[in-house]
Structures are given as C-alpha cells and as structure tokens.
Amino acid sequence: MFTQLKKEWFGNVGGDILSGIVVALALIPEALAFAIIAGVDPMVSLYASFSMAVVIAFMGGRPAMISAATGAMALVMVTLVKDHGLQYLFATTILTGILQITFGWLNVARFMKFIPRSVMVGFVNALSILIFMAQLPHFVGSSMAMYVFVAATLAIIYIFPRFVKSIPSPLVAIVVMTIVAVVGGFDLRTVGDLGNITQSLPSFFIPDVPLNFETLSIIFPTALALSMVGLLESLLTASIVDDMTDTTSDKNREARGQGIANIVTGFFGGMAGCAMIGQSVINVKSGGRGRLSTFVAGTFLLFLIIVLGDLVVKIPMAALVGVMIMVSIGTFDWSSFKAFTKIPITDSIVMVVTVVTVLITHDLSKGVFAGILLSAIFFTAKISKVEVSSSRKGDTLYYKAAGQIFFASVTDLLNDFDYQPEGVTNVHIDFSEAHIWDDSGVAAVDKIVLKYRDSGIQTVLTGLNEASSSMMKRMAVHDKEGSKLSGH
Template sequence: MFNLITKRQANLKNDVLAGLTAVLTLIPEAVAFTFVAGIDPMMGLYGSFFIGLITAIFGGRTIMISGAAGSMAVVTTAFIIMFGLEYLLAAVILTGILQVLFGIFKMGKFIRLLPHPVMLGFVNGLAIVIGLAQFNQFKDNTHVVFDAQNNFFTYAGDWLSLTSPEMLTMMGLIALTMAIVHFLPKVTKAVPAPLAAIILCTLLVSFTPLQSKLVSQVALDQRTSMIEKQIIDERFDAIKDTIPYGQYDAVATQIAADRPSQAQINARWNENQQRMLDSGEKEHANPLDGSLRGEIPSLHIPTLNWDLSDSSATSALITVFFLALVLASVGLIESLMTLSLIDEITQTKGRSNKEAIAQGSGNILSGFFGGMCGCAMIGQSMICLNSGGRGRMAGISTALFMLVFIMFFPSVIEMIPVASLIGVMFMVVIATFEWTSLRLFGKVPKSEIFIIVCVSTVTVIFDLAIAVSIGVILSALVYAWNSAKHITVTVEEAEKGKTYHLGGNLFFGSITDFKAKFNPSQDPNCVAIDFSRARIFDQSAIEAVQSISEKYKKQGKTVYLRNLNSESAHLLRKANDIVEVNIENTLTA
C-alpha cells in the first residue's frame, strides 16, 4: 500500500519525478478513456495537456493532477454517436464556461455540505470504477456490436484465456509491478516506486522473449475499431429506412457481424486523414498505426448549425447545453471531492472556487484546440502524491511531460507494457479505497452504512453526479427523520393557565408529533407555548402553529407564543398576513 507522508515539504526534484511518474500512467488512461468516448486518442492527450497545465498553474490545490477522465468520457458516449465531433467540442467549451461561473459565484463552499458517508461512498465507488476499467485490457479481438437496449453500435472484446501465454505474462508483470510499488519504498525513496516498476517491466518486455500488449497496440486497436464502427454505421444508415418491422435488431446485429476488411479500414482511414489535411488539421494526419506522435494543435471554432427554424438543429443545441451541464457537474463534483480527499491526506487546505475557475478555463481551451473534457483524476493524483510530489511543479511537469512525449518521444510511451500500468493502477485502487469504512459495520448507525453502500454502488453503475445527489438526498432525509423524532413537549399547570414547553426543531418532519401534543377541548382558556428550547424552521412549521391557534380559537381560548428566538419570530411576522398568533415576547438570541 502507498506510504503517504502527510507533511513532506515541496521539492523541485521530487515534484518533477512525481510528474514523470504520473504522466506515464496518465497517457494510457487518457487513450483508454477516449476509446470509451469513441474519439481519437489524440483528443484525450491534448485535453489532458491543456486542462492539466491550466489547473496546475492556476488551480486551488497543488499536486492534484487533472486530465481526460473516465467519469466524463462515459457521459459523452451516446452524444458523440448522435451529434458528432463538432457538437462535442461545443459542449466541452460550454462545460468550461459553466465551471468558471461556478467558481466566480463562489459556489465551491457547497462541497462542505457533503456528509462524511457520501465522501466515503464516493471514494470507494471511484476506486472500484478505476479497478474495473483495467479489466478491459484483459480482452482482445475488439469489434463492433449492436447494443439493442440503447439502440446504437458499440464495442466489445473477447476475454483472454486464463492459461494463454499472453495472460500469464500479463499476470506476472502485474504482480511484479505491485511488488515493486509496495516494497521499494521500504528500501529507498530516491526514485518513485511506480516509475521504477514501469521502467523495469518495459526493459523486460523490450530485451527478453516475453511478449505483452503495449500501449501502441491499445492505440492501434482503438483507431481500427473506430474506423470499423464508422463503416458499419454508414452501412446501416443506408438501409435502416427499408428494414421490415420487427427485424431492426436482427439486421443491425448482422451488419455488425459482417466486419470490414483491413483494406477497407485502411482506405477509410486514408480518406479521413486527407480530409483533415485539407482542413488544416495536420497534427492528426498519421498512418493507421499505434503512434501517439502529435503537434501543437491549432485553434478550431466548432461548426454548428444555428438555424433555430430547423428542429434537428434546435434539438442538438439544447442537448449540447444539457450535456455541458452534466459534464460540468460531474467534473466539479469529482474535482472538489478529490480536493477534499487530498486536503485530508496532506493536512492542508485547497481553494475550491479557484480550482473550479481553473478547471473551467482548461476545458474552454481544450474545446477550442480539439481536446476532450476533463477534471481531476484521483488515481494520478494519488500516484503523484505517493511519488513525493507536493508543489505546483508536480502538476506543471506532468502536463509538460505530456506535451514533450507526444511531440518528440512518443515511442517511449508506446513501448510501455500495459500490464505494468495495470499493476500501478491496482495499487492506486488499494490506496484509494477507504478500508476503514469496512470496520464501521455495527459501530455507526445503519443509515450511514446504507448511504456509503448506496453511493458506492450508484457510482459504479451510473455516474458520480447521480451518486452524490442520491447520497445528499438520503442524508437529508435521515437527518429530517431523526430530528422529527426528537420533538418534546412538557406541560406546566398554573392558576392563570397552562404552559407547553416545546423542545426540538419544528419543521415539516416534526409537525405531526407537535400537533398531537395539544388538547384544545380540555385545556384552560389561556394557553402558552414556550419556544425557549425550540425553533421554527419552515412554512410547514408556521402552518402547524396557525393550525393549533385556530383550534383553540374555535374553543374560545387564546394561545400565546413565548420566548421565540429572533429567527423564529421573524418568520412568523413575515407571514402575518396568513397566520394570526399572539407573540408575547421574544429572545434576543
């Protein structure tokens, strides 16, 4: 497990080495996430550079690595299929604008409202997502299939045999990597353990007979599958209007099974590259291979159809807005929760609003320069932290190394065995997962355990924004239920009347119990309700007080409210046109 030293001071050498280690795992992850989104790998790399650099320089949290993230990639999968690349880039830009506005209006403080069980559920769920994402590399023969449930073509692969030489080699390299990451820090910390593990495994695969999947193979398989899907989409679009009723899924499945030949794939790739050359996008003009070489991208303003009289164009623009809203929410939630996690680990404090503005600015630049959307990446942030990074230079060097590698030394990344990166990420999963949460069973209320499990599960099945929203709602409902159970009333009899001493919070959840405490038909003519240990919170509470007053009034009796605090008295006086009560005196505090 990672050995996190909380109060280590920033050091330039450590920051640079930590950035180098982080980028070696960030590049393959960015490539893999573009496969999820269905876009070219270079979009993920460019997006990671712009977002990573801007957040590292201007962000509100040092040593937090940002880049093309899987949580945002999964949101765009269906969108890119339906509307295409130009609208995706527009959504990336709008996402950045929304995030900047979030920071400008200082809404980062709302992260403080996240209960601890929600935070634990987020961390555990994200660790599971990171772990599950690695298992895609245990498949080969990636091909296009028809997803009948969602009604579009997507990708699938075949699991490697457990006894195959490739699988055994992968398992061996993964185990070696994990052992180095675990044991090397006990011997020396001069070199980051993940970096040492990646270098050793790369040398083993390069200079021994061992055969294992490399990063270049992942990039080639991804590009090939994307072109294959493009061809199959066009074949299906050409005949879908003529498909007989009831045979839609069967025909689509059959078209997906008829895979294009390698010659057809090569021809289509060359056509696409020529089209890019003609439009000036020279950085993408490469042969169909696993190369990650690129150039500094040029400014590109997305081309959209702004004709609002066209219903399809209007629908696309509305969808862009809602996609941007979801992306902005997911990115901010993941980033601000990662910020809080690193705050806790390092015992320092980041600035959430500043981070939101920086992240939004990075996404705006990414969209204008052909990159995908991104946010903070908890896996790479933990790797950077464990590798000794503490200052801003760690994040800056990660982004700069990214640019240097893709422009000048792409072969260094291309020759890394994927198994070594899987091993590093598995160690990230072990370090990220809050194992202490497993010891909470039987020691904290069952409701909190339920929230942790629920948020973790929803994070894995759906996405982070939905999971956190559900967690906050459940926490609020639990609080409301518990508060409602603690409303108390004690009665004091006197010659001049009867006094009800109220205790607790009067709000929508407690008004039923509150009303049940009174008996207007049997009480004397003068009744007082003492609020010195209680407080009125909402409209439901005001209506409940009015209801009690009306019941006594019908009996010819009078109710007085005593010792209201200033907030409760203010609420009642503001509602004086809809509620008639006798406020006898108030408290100053």
C-alpha cells in the same frame, strides 16, 4: 503578490522538477487506459493530460495538484463519444470549461459543504467500481496469456515499491510487460490496435460541429455532468492536497482554472479532464509543492510521447488493464467497510444508494444527486422530532415545546396537544426551546390556539425567540380580529 507568485512557482525548484518527472511517467499508463475507457484515440487523452496540467499550473488555485485526463470524466463521456463522435466530444469539453468558469464565478466552493461525506465516499467507491468494470470486456474471449500478463503486471506494481520507491511501479510494470510481450512474441492486443500515436504537438482548431440548437441539446447534458463531476473530484483533491501539505488553497480560483484548462484542452483536441487524487498524492509524496511540479509533469509527458511514441503502440493491453485494476483498488475507500459499524445507519444507506445509482445510470453526477437528496431527507426527518411535555396546575395546563417547528414537524406537534382537557380554562405554551421556521410552523401554532379558543380556553404563548416571534407577527392569524379555524 509578486513574491507570492514567485514562491508558488520557484519556492521548491529541485523537488518540483523531480516530482513532476515522476508524475509524468506515472501519467502515461493511466492516460492511455482512460482513452480506452472513453473509446477515443490515445492521443486525445495524452493531449488532454498535457494541456490540463500545463494550463492548471498557471490558472489553478491549488499549487502541486495534478490535473489530467481522468477516469471519472472518461466514464461520463462514453455514450456521447459512441453516438456522436470526437468532434462533439471536443465541443462538449469546451462547454464543460465554460460551465466550470461560470460555477467558479458563482463561488461554487461554498456549496461543497452541502455535500455530505457519505456521498463523497460513495462517489469514490462508485468511481472505483466503474473503472474496474470497464476492464472486464478486455477479458472476453481472450487467451490465457492475457490473464497471466494482468497478474504479472499487478505483481510488479505491488512488489516493486518494496525495493525501489523512486520510480513509479506502474511504469516499470508496463516497460517489463512490453519487453516480455515483444520478445516472447505473444499474441496480445496492443495499444496500437486501438488507435494511433501521432508524434506531433497538439494544434489549435475549432471543433467541426454545426453551431445550432441541436448541437447544444446534444452536448449540454454531458457537459453539465462533466463539469460537476470534474469540480467535485477537483475540489475533493484540493482538500486532500491542502491537508497533506498543511496549507490552504483558493477553491473558486481552482474551479475557474479547471474551466479555462478544459476550454483550452477542447480547442487542442483533448478530452475533458479534472484533478486526480492518485497522481496528486504521488506528486506531493515525491516532493512536489509548487506550480512548477504540475508544469513539469505536463511538458515532460508530451516530450515522452513525442520521443517514445513508437514504443507506446507496442504496449500490451493486458499491462494497461493491470494498471487500471491498481487504480481501481487505490481509488476505493476501504475504510468505508470499517466505518459501517461506527457511523449512523442513515450515512451508510446514503453511501450505498450513491454507489448503486451510479452503477445503474453509469453517471457519477446522478449518483451524487441521489445521495444529496436522500441525505437531505434523512436530515429533515432527523431534526423534525419535536418534544412536547405538559404539566398541570389547577385550571391551567402548561405545555413546553422543544425542537424545530417547520413543515416536516407540524403534524407531530399538533398531535401532541390535548384539545379537550377537562376543567382547564388556561393553556400556557412555552416555546423557549423551540424555533418556528416557516409558514407551516406559524399555521400550526395558529391552529393550536384557535382549537383551544373553540373549546373556550384562553392560550398564552411564551418564550418565542426573536426570529420566531417576528415570523408570528407577520403571518399568524390567531391574534388578528375575527379569526377562526378555517376548514382545512
């Protein structure tokens, strides 16, 4: 236990400190941009990124995964912030944490397997499109300089890594563009126009909201959506980090950790956050493997803000928009286009429906629900195909049923039998390749037997597997005395 803890924290000190610093630098532009998406002061997301990272370093289940303020969460809270303000956001963040801890106790990770991959792909694609769309208002009524700055930012972001890989290129882009904007005296909107940077440590306070049922009814729907979106992205990221490092992680502990981190974040004036795919990939690529990397990322970020706060306000918005376009491009799963031709059409439909639902409702959790629901229906339809073959020997008719017999397949099953066969006195039905799942299935078999009995034909059922036959024994009526076909 202790050696495990020691290894998770200090098993890779050099790599963890370096990668933590790289991540802290990479977090600044994103945290600022997410604050702008959510419509809050930059400090709200910077504090969130600090406290999420530091708390998760201790409480998370996946070492080396980076949690902070994220685009997915920012997008979910937009309406709440606009209608009710910051204090309600902090209360919502705390409630989000409480819900996530509860989900963690209920072993939420186990339910992840019920989320089809096409829904996951839809989730990240929708997220990417939403982040991109959130950048468009910045262009409305802007000068030509805005477009040039965004283009230049993107150019630096994508070209710089060809020459220097150790420094995050978004940061380089932001520094260069800020210098150009200040020196050149361009008339561009800056971070300072949107809010203040306070160069102080976050402090503990209780959100100023009335503790009553009305407050709960305001914050609960958003908190529920946030908690699910947060867990979804966090557990997906955990799986990616697992795969990258070829190790395993405790997903339920991660869920509880996310909850604790959000509660702490809410009390320190931060917005709800979760794990970030992009930053976690940067961390692992830069050599981060242990909890120390996450801790360093959080603390170094706060240190930078306190030291550099005066400079941060001078960053032109155009540079942040450029960074967000990069995040959006990096988030999108481009291989899903290639997958269209390879995967079943139903998977593609589920993916597109997930994306479209998110784009219409602006809520990632609704899109995920729509996707899961639709794929459940597709799955049910797919397995509801039953096959019935028949052969005849003398006055006996042999049927063989194959497939899953349940509410969705019984109608087809019933239609596959000939109930008025000429010159037949016995019907044998072989169920050895079938499984009866529910009362509808039992009722269907009853109906078949009783229908034949009405025509004076004796029915023999064979080959029922154990589960099916015990279900038949409990619920079937055809073998009970005096049974007959009921009216419906």
